[in-house]
Amino acid sequence: MAAEESTSTTKSTSKLSGPLLFLLLGIGIGYLITQVFLWPIFNLSSRTNLTLNITSKRDVDLYEEVRVLCFVYTKSSQHHLEAMGVFRTWGKRCNKLVFMSDKEDTEMGAINLPGNGKRIETWRKTKQALKYIYDYHLDEADWFLEADTRTYVIMENLRQMLYPYSSSMPIYFGSPGIVMSRAALRRFVDLSLPNATLCEPKDTGATMGKLRECLNNAKVMAGNSRDIKGRRRMYLIDPQARLNAYLRYDPNYWFWQYIAYRNQEGTFSWSNYPVTFHYVQNRNMFYFEYMIYRLKGFGHKLINESLPAKIVEAKEAEITAGR
Ligand SMILES: *[C@@H]1O[C@H](CO)[C@@H](O)[C@H](O)[C@H]1NC(C)=O
Numbered sequence: 001m002a003a004e005e006s007t008s009t010t011k012s013t014s015k016l017s018g019p020l021l022f023l024l025l026g027i028g029i030g031y032l033i034t035q036v037f038l039w040p041i042f043n044l045s046s047r048t049n050l051t052l053n054i055t056s057k058r059d060v061d062l063y064e065e066v067r068v069l070c071f072v073y074t075k076s077s078q079h080h081l082e083a084m085g086v087f088r089t090w091g092k093r094c095n096k097l098v099f100m101s102d103k104e105d106t107e108m109g110a111i112n113l114p115g116n117g118k119r120i121e122t123w124r125k126t127k128q129a130l131k132y133i134y135d136y137h138l139d140e141a142d143w144f145l146e147a148d149t150r151t152y153v154i155m156e157n158l159r160q161m162l163y164p165y166s167s168s169m170p171i172y173f174g175s176p177g178i179v180m181s182r183a184a185l186r187r188f189v190d191l192s193l194p195n196a197t198l199c200e201p202k203d204t205g206a207t208m209g210k211l212r213e214c215l216n217n218a219k220v221m222a223g224n225s226r227d228i229k230g231r232r233r234m235y236l237i238d239p240q241a242r243l244n245a246y247l248r249y250d251p252n253y254w255f256w257q258y259i260a261y262r263n264q265e266g267t268f269s270w271s272n273y274p275v276t277f278h279y280v281q282n283r284n285m286f287y288f289e290y291m292i293y294r295l296k297g298f299g300h301k302l303i304n305e306s307l308p309a310k311i312v313e314a315k316e317a318e319i320t321a322g323r
């Protein structure tokens with residue numbers, strides 16, 4: 001009986017003409033591809049289980065000692081996918097997470113920043129965001145980190161980088177993707193913003209170095225975000241984003257000759273304790289989570305880590321400018 005059925009199936013298949021077979025095959029493959037692309041959307045738009053949770057307890061946990069408020073630029077059309085990618089991954093390790101959006105969403109902590117959503121006016125957006133944080137959340141954190149939905153932050157390493165500094169020290173690290181102390185934010189809003197000679201008063205145009213200028217003019221120090229070996233910790237480009245060219249450095253390769261970051265010698269110039277990655281696609285957020293927080297190559301002994309020493313105010317002059 002079963003044998004009979006299978007032979008009849010074979011017969012009907014052989015009756016199909018070539019083009020029709022390819023058509024069916026095409027539809028089948030198309031269906032599978034659609035499934036692959038659609039699943040993260042279905043998965044992420046589910047609004048159940050949105051509570052913040054701090055993953056894996058660490059031996060050294062700086063969560064309470066170095067409090068970081070993260071503010072992430074997004075827009076309402078991206079809430080369900082891109083913003084949710086941040087919310088579900090590194091965003092949950094911030095002491096407070098605020099999405100600067102064009103539509104309020106209390107569940108994920110998105111606020112409606114007036115005039116946000118227009119991509120061009122990023123300088124206006126930056127100023128409004130910092131003013132908002134200053135007005136409503138200044139006392140809720142020691143440090144304030146700016147990011148977008150294409151940024152992946154390793155919060156533990158950020159806290160370790162900031163640990164030596166006091167939040168009453170006016171200092172910032174990295175720009176774009178800046179992190180600044182409470183004192184720095186205070187100076188920006190109190191001194192720089194209202195003063196046209198210190199800070200660009202026009203709203204239009206990109207942020208592009210303007211924030212850096214306003215901070216420098218308000219005597220906020222530019223901290224050095226490199227590690228003790230001089231390796232970069234901030235504004236690293238997701239290795240996936242550039243055809244993996246960073247992973248196979250070749251000084252003669254066109255990529256390395258023409259790209260702005262050509263002197264970085266690939267990932268070899270990156271710290272082992274990186275802080276921020278940029279241009280990370282949404283679907284890679286979860287991939288990063290797995291690679292950083294779960295994946296282990298068997299056989300390594302645990303590294304004996306230690307915290308950097310606290311910097312006392314007298315040594316402030318030693319903090320060199322640069323990223
Ligand atoms: C949060 O983390 C705790 C401890 O790891 C765990 O027991 C709990 O199930 C988690 N909650 C959610 C909603 O993931």
Ligand SMILES: *[C@@H]1O[C@H](CO)[C@@H](O)[C@H](O)[C@H]1NC(C)=O
Binds near residue numbers: 195196197
């Ligand atoms: C603006 O800053 C300049 C330079 O520090 C200063 O001379 C001036 O008094 C400031 N203006 C106001 C209104 O605070």
Ligand SMILES: *[C@@H]1O[C@H](CO)[C@@H](O)[C@H](O)[C@H]1NC(C)=O
Binds near residue numbers: 304305306
């Ligand atoms: C780790 O390093 C500290 C100081 O650097 C040292 O006192 C301690 O004995 C080390 N622990 C291990 C297990 O090597």
